[in-house]
Amino acid sequence: MIVARVFVVLSAVALAAAVAAAQETGQQAAQDGVRSRVAEALAAIDEKRIEADVRTLVGFGTRHVLSRTDSDTEGTGAARKWLRAQFEQLAAGCDGRLLVSTQTEKVPCRRSGMPPEVEVVNVVATLRGTSDPERIYVVGGHYDSRNGDGADGVGVAPGAVDDASGTALVLEACRVLSRRALPATILFVAYDGEEQGLLGSQAHAAALAAADAKVDGMITCDIVGNTRGMDGERYDGHVRCFSYAPVGNDSFGRSLARAVTYAARTHVPEFAVKLIFRGDRYGRGGDHRSFFDRGYPAVRLTEPREDFSRQHQNLTERDGKPYGDLPDYADFAYTANVARVVVATLAELASAPPPPLVGTAQLARDAYDTQLVFELPAGVNDFEFVWRETTEPDWTHVVPAAQAEVRRANSGRNLATLRGVCLDDVVVGVRTIGGDGSRSRVATPPEPERFLQRPRGEGEEGGR
Numbered sequence: 001m002i003v004a005r006v007f008v009v010l011s012a013v014a015l016a017a018a019v020a021a022a023q024e025t026g027q028q029a030a031q032d033g034v035r036s037r038v039a040e041a042l043a044a045i046d047e048k049r050i051e052a053d054v055r056t057l058v059g060f061g062t063r064h065v066l067s068r069t070d071s072d073t074e075g076t077g078a079a080r081k082w083l084r085a086q087f088e089q090l091a092a093g094c095d096g097r098l099l100v101s102t103q104t105e106k107v108p109c110r111r112s113g114m115p116p117e118v119e120v121v122n123v124v125a126t127l128r129g130t131s132d133p134e135r136i137y138v139v140g141g142h143y144d145s146r147n148g149d150g151a152d153g154v155g156v157a158p159g160a161v162d163d164a165s166g167t168a169l170v171l172e173a174c175r176v177l178s179r180r181a182l183p184a185t186i187l188f189v190a191y192d193g194e195e196q197g198l199l200g201s202q203a204h205a206a207a208l209a210a211a212d213a214k215v216d217g218m219i220t221c222d223i224v225g226n227t228r229g230m231d232g233e234r235y236d237g238h239v240r241c242f243s244y245a246p247v248g249n250d251s252f253g254r255s256l257a258r259a260v261t262y263a264a265r266t267h268v269p270e271f272a273v274k275l276i277f278r279g280d281r282y283g284r285g286g287d288h289r290s291f292f293d294r295g296y297p298a299v300r301l302t303e304p305r306e307d308f309s310r311q312h313q314n315l316t317e318r319d320g321k322p323y324g325d326l327p328d329y330a331d332f333a334y335t336a337n338v339a340r341v342v343v344a345t346l347a348e349l350a351s352a353p354p355p356p357l358v359g360t361a362q363l364a365r366d367a368y369d370t371q372l373v374f375e376l377p378a379g380v381n382d383f384e385f386v387w388r389e390t391t392e393p394d395w396t397h398v399v400p401a402a403q404a405e406v407r408r409a410n411s412g413r414n415l416a417t418l419r420g421v422c423l424d425d426v427v428v429g430v431r432t433i434g435g436d437g438s439r440s441r442v443a444t445p446p447e448p449e450r451f452l453q454r455p456r457g458e459g460e461e462g463g464r
């Protein structure tokens with residue numbers, strides 16, 4: 001009897017193990033769906049094309065907002081004509097899924113020495129989503145440049161790293177992603193007027209907000225090409241990811257940054273993303289700010305150690321040291337690695353279902369369990385929970401849906417109980433999972449600090 005009983009118990013254990021293994025295999029197969037597609041896209045990224053594009057952009061002499069627009073070889077007009085032609089060439093092979101447009105607007109400019117109003121022209125390539133086209137991801141670099149005099153529209157301003165590198169990255173991301181069918185929409189944008197106060201991105205974010213566009217994330221790639229620090233050291237193993245966060249809600253503002261680290265760890269493990277919990281470099285700004293100001297999650301990717309003898313400088317030599325932002329100082333293999341992070345992030349997010357809607361969270365009354373109320377987007381059944389200590393920068397724990405107790409409330413919402421997760425000490429969130437294993441951004445309940453007063457007087461300058 002006893003022997004038989006032991007046998008039964010063992011069989012049950014074996015059966016459970018077999019079921020778990022089968023589930024894991026199934027999950028693994030699903031994971032491989034997005035993994036193999038992203039791997040294919042990453043393998044197609046070509047640093048030689050990035051280099052050629054940076055050199056072409058530099059070859060226009062200057063891309064300053066006030067530079068000439070009547071030439072095909074010089075000035076900002078030539079630069080945007082060329083950019084548009086590159087996107088159109090890609091669109092020709094995309095069965096109408098990639099649409100190229102320009103956004104032209106006269107906008108006020110407050111920079112000293114500049115006219116009170118300037119015209120900005122953004123070049124936009126829209127890769128329309130196949131099943132959820134209303135959900136939008138934006139990736140941008142700014143093609144305008146400047147030299148030591150911010151109002152000089154004539155003198156040479158190569159802007160190789162700032163920001164032909166980011167613009168070329170966006171073009172390369174469009175090349176490899178436009179060949180693929182993705183559920184959500186991606187906008188690839190070459191922004192104008194960043195150096196004059198984020199003018200192009202402000203116009204774009206304003207137009208999207210006015211159209212009530214559902215932008216689930218914006219990534220600006222700005223200064224992503226130099227790896228030689230001013231200390232002579234080489235810094236090529238990681239990229240910095242800056243993210244704004246509304247006061248008292250670190251999780252909403254930074255969920256996109258944590259989606260970037262997730263995509264990098266999953267698809268580009270040989271290259272790191274350093275989270276920086278600050279909107280931008282100290283006292284500086286970039287195009288993601290325009291999107292944050294409209295309530296959209298937005299991050300900035302920038303090389304680890306900028307060389308300030310390059311940016312916004314006239315081409316010159318002082319005490320034997322060269323100044324100016326020339327392509328010969330850029331590291332195109334590095335820019336290609338940042339492009340891999342960007343492509344992995346966009347492919348992951350645009351493949352995944354939309355993030356869930358999280359209502360409230362509370363600690364259970366009689367146990368150290370977290371209860372979370374959330375809604376899944378229509379037709380989405382697969383999801384998982386994540387949590388971290390409040391002091392941890394990134395998610396440290398994943399709780400599969402099967403390990404949480406999830407029940408449907410009368411309202412149609414879901415109530416999940418995470419056993420042993422003490423909400424007082426941690427941040428919890430939930431993300432959706434696509435049929436191919438792709439993960440959405442993590443949605444989190446509001447932090448209690450949202451009730452506190454927002455401090456006055458915070459402000460950062462843009463476009464420097």
Ligand SMILES: [Zn+2]
Nearest residue numbers: 162163222223
């Ligand atoms: Zn820049």
